[in-house]
Amino acid sequence: DAMVIQNPRYQVTQFGKPVTLSCSQTLNHNVMYWYQQKSSQAPKLLFHYYDKDFNNEADTPDNFQSRRPNTSFCFLDIRSPGLGDAAMYLCATSRETSGTPGDTQYFGPGTRLTVL
Amino acid sequence: KQEVTQIPAALSVPEGENLVLNCSFTDSAIYNLQWFRQDPGKGLTSLLLIQSSQREQTSGRLNASLDKSSGRSTLYIAASQPGDSATYLCAVDSNYQLIWGAGTKLIIKP
Numbered sequence: 001d002a003m004v005i006q007n008p009r010y011q012v013t014q015f016g017k018p019v020t021l022s023c024s025q026t027l028n029h030n031v032m033y034w035y036q037q038k039s040s041q042a043p044k045l046l047f048h049y050y051d052k053d054f055n056n057e058a059d060t061p062d063n064f065q066s067r068r069p070n071t072s073f074c075f076l077d078i079r080s081p082g083l084g085d086a087a088m089y090l091c092a093t094s095r096e097t098s099g100t101p102g103d104t105q106y107f108g109p110g111t112r113l114t115v116l
Numbered sequence: 117k118q119e120v121t122q123i124p125a126a127l128s129v130p131e132g133e134n135l136v137l138n139c140s141f142t143d144s145a146i147y148n149l150q151w152f153r154q155d156p157g158k159g160l161t162s163l164l165l166i167q168s169s170q171r172e173q174t175s176g177r178l179n180a181s182l183d184k185s186s187g188r189s190t191l192y193i194a195a196s197q198p199g200d201s202a203t204y205l206c207a208v209d210s211n212y213q214l215i216w217g218a219g220t221k222l223i224i225k226p
Contacts, residue, residue, distance in 0.1 A: 042205065107159040
């Protein structure tokens with residue numbers, strides 16, 4: 001009964017080699033988020049979609065891009081991964097954006113990215 | 117700018133003890149506050165959500181309180197078990213985004 005699914009769970013790439021991470025949801029939520037989490041740190045929001053509207057955080061590097069072809073799927077593309085991009089990448093969904101009373105974000109299991 | 121702090125960063129207690137994890141935030145204008153659990157190498161699981169108009173929420177052995185005026189929340193875990201070992205993060209829904217603490221790593225010793 002997985003609700004937010006991320007593939008792959010582990011991804012190894014080479015320095016500079018493009019990589020795509022995938023997220024899908026069965027909740028039919030409007031909002032999908034991508035977070036980057038490094039060891040022992042809080043998750044850092046990279047961007048989010050409300051339906052097809054894309055919202056980029058001001059400090060998200062241009063190296064990170066995202067696509068949401070339909071309600072269920074969202075992709076994170078890292079165009080030229082550097083060693084500093086090694087992290088856990090978490091996808092989350094919610095019915096509405098933050099500020100909606102009682103709403104919560106549902107997280108996937110994450111993709112751990114290793115850059116060699 | 118909202119900032120969220122969790123103290124302590126790590127905590128180790130014997131099985132069976134009751135314990136309290138702390139979360140503080142700098143701006144009381146929040147929509148809600150959530151506590152999440154993260155197991156090593158895994159994603160995040162929402163434990164409790166307290167809306168800004170509420171004072172506490174309970175789920176099983178977990179009780180979370182919220183005091184907006186003082187900018188504090190606590191997560192109380194009763195009768196701790198080794199399976200409670202994980203990192204616990206609090207997140208404040210403020211200004212249309214979640215602001216996260218760095219987490220408390222909890223180890224319950226059998």
